Amino acid sequence: MLRKYKIVFLGDQGVGKTSLITRFMYDTFEDQYAATIGIDFLSKTMYLDDKTVRLQLWDTAGQERFRSLIPSYIRDSHVAVIVYDITSQKSFEMVEKWIDDVKVERGEDVIIVIVGNKSDLIDKRQVSQEDGEKRAKLMGASVFIETSTKAGHNVKPLFKKIAQALPDFESANKKEEEAENIDISADVPVDAASCQC
Secondary structure: OOEEEEEEEEOOOOOOHHHHHHHHHHOOOOOOOOOOOOEEEEEEEEEEOOEEEEEEEEEEOOOHHHHHHHHHHHOOOOEEEEEEEOOOHHHHHOHHHHHHHHHHHHOOOOEEEEEEEOOOOHHHOOOOHHHHHHHHHHOOOOEEEEOEOOOOEOHHHHHHHHHHHOOOOHHHHHHHHHHHHHHHHHHOOOOOOOOOO
């Protein structure tokens, strides 16, 4: 059975949430900025080591007027990806608020990923990588990474790290399979073909 994981992307308007998803899904980058209206949803199957997982990517709007929609999408998510723009101190300061929102809806039972995007804009940088790492550690994030969707830098590694951080439901799967096997074997009659009589 293919495991499905809901991954919700959060962060202020214009930090590059949609660009991250687009770069991962289609390996393209749009120069023209278009704000996400409400919520967008895309799905992709990922093969990692011996695991195949289905990632359901929920792209949320950063605009204030859509904020009321977001809690319901956080509620049953497995992973919350909080994106900030390394050229915007304000978007970085909002990371804590986004994480608080996630914890209100999901408690501690969610994987937090913090992404500093637009790492190609070195001369406009307002947030150092060290500050990003410190904040991630402080907020209990499982993953911290800087990306550039424009250059395509670190986008695939980001999604690989997300997939590796996902809970492994192997033990639960094994129990389910054992239960199914018992049920099946109890109901299977001995047929003439398998009987050497």
